[in-house]
Structure formats: structure tokens, C-alpha cells
Amino acid sequence: MIQDPNTLCRRAVEYLEEYRNSQGHLRIDGVGRSVSDVWKPPPNSVFRLNFDAAVFGEAKRTGFGAIIRNDKGAVMAAMSAGGPPVSSSNEAELLACRKAVEFATDAGFSELVIEGDNSNVLKALSSSLADRSLLGNVADDVRQLAYGLRWVKFSCIRRGGNRVAHALAQHARNISEDVFWLEDSPPLALNALYQDSLLL
Incomplete structure (x- = not known):
């Protein structure tokens, strides 16, 4: 099957960017699992919002996932949503973060540790400097949403903790409409939730 050279080039750039981003996640700190590989409960009276994105190049769309848990690890809310096609994994992660923070604020959460596994995105969101990149407007949107919260902290975790x-x-690859769970564990994520609970 012959594919358009522009599509192949764009996919190659995406894969290279994803590879480069993953290299920072491969550092081993001592023996056994690194602390940053493990999901940890947030401080008391604060909630941890984890988000992630998936790029479905063949379907020309993205998927966004988010989960909010309390200090005991109990699921307070979760979301699986579709998104638009993107030009990079950083764009997908920023859009996922924006969707996740919108979801959290709509659900009434105002004290959040916002956590994802893309270090470039989390650095951009944690910075107080103006972002002049092509994705700066999306990062600014996320920061504006975060400013509306009572308390917020951005945190980066490795994929194993996310x-x-x-x-x-x-x-989100398999859904036509966004799906939300409130105070209920998403059945599709029960295995991952169980793995996290073993480490608490």
C-alpha cells in the first residue's frame, strides 16, 4: 500500500518526538521501581488528576483520558473522550490536559495535583514565562483554567504511574461520544487501578 509522502514524513516526526520524550523516562534511580513510576495518593483534602493522550493516526483523531482520585486512592471521577487530529504528541498531551482540567472544574474539584507523563508539557505548564511556541495558546488556556482553582500543583510522573x-x-479509540464516570471506577481501567492499589 503506497502512502502519501507528507503523511509518512509527519508520522516519522511524531515517532521521533515520542522516542525523544520517552528517553527522559528511561533513567533508572537505584534498584527496584523508581518512586516516580508509582501512582501516589495526593495530600489530605487534595485530589490528584491524572491525564493522558493517545494519538490514533490512522483514524485521524486523538483520545483523552483523565481520572481524579482522593488521598485514599478512591476514584472520584473519570473521563474518556475523543479529540481532533494533532501534529505532535506534545499537542495531544496539552489538549488532553486542557480537557481534563475543564472536566475537573465542571465536576466541582478546586484543589488538584495535575499529573501527566509528558515532561515537556508539564515544564511548559509549570513555567511562569510566556510561551511563544506554536502551542503556547493551549498552554495559556490550561494555566488560565488552573488559576481559577483554589490550589493547584503540576507534577510529572513516568508512564508506569499513569x-x-x-x-x-x-x-477513546472505541467510542463515538465522551464517557464520564462519577464516584465509580471505569470497568475498562480496573486492572490498572488494581495495579496502583497494590503499591499503596
Whole structure:
């Protein structure tokens, strides 16, 4: 099957960017699992919002996943949603974060640790400097939403600690409408939730 050279080039750039981003996640800190590989409960009275994105190049769309858990690890809310085609994994992650923060604020959460596994995106969101990149307007949107919260902290975690959000983002491949769960564990992410609970 012959494919358009522009499509192949764009996909090659996306794969290269994803590879480069993953290299920062491969550092091993001592023996056993690194702390940043494990989902941890947030401080008391604060909620942890994990988000992730999946790029479905062949379907020309993305998937967004988000889960909010309390200090006991209980699921407070979760989301699996479809998104538009993107030009990079950074764009997908920023859009996923924006969708996740909108979801959290709509659900009434105002004190959040916002956590994802893309270090470039989390650095951009944590910075107080103006973002002049092509994706700066999306990063600014996320920061504006975050300013409306009572308390917020951006945090980066490795993929191993973001399994539930990843499963929810992957699930978006199979849905035609956004799916939300409130105070209920998403059945499709039960295995990932169980794996996290073993480490608490």
C-alpha cells in the first residue's frame, strides 16, 4: 500500500518526538521501581488528576483520558473522550490536559495535583514565562483554567504511574461520544487501578 509522502514524513516526526520524550523516562534511580513510576495518593483534602493522550493516526483523531482520585486512592471521577487530529504528541498531551482540567472544574474539584507523563508539557505548564511556541495558546488556556482553582500543583510522573489515564485515553479509540464516570471506577481501567492499589 503506497502512502502519501507528507503523511509518512509527519508520522516519522511524531515517532521521533515520542522516542525523544520517552528517553527522559528511561533513567533508572537505584534498584527496584523508581518512586516516580508509582501512582501516589495526593495530600489530605487534595485530589490528584491524572491525564493522558493517545494519538490514533490512522483514524485521524486523538483520545483523552483523565481520572481524579482522593488521598485514599478512591476514584472520584473519570473521563474518556475523543479529540481532533494533532501534529505532535506534545499537542495531544496539552489538549488532553486542557480537557481534563475543564472536566475537573465542571465536576466541582478546586484543589488538584495535575499529573501527566509528558515532561515537556508539564515544564511548559509549570513555567511562569510566556510561551511563544506554536502551542503556547493551549498552554495559556490550561494555566488560565488552573488559576481559577483554589490550589493547584503540576507534577510529572513516568508512564508506569499513569496507567489508568493511559487506559482511558486508549479507550477513546472505541467510542463515538465522551464517557464520564462519577464516584465509580471505569470497568475498562480496573486492572490498572488494581495495579496502583497494590503499591499503596
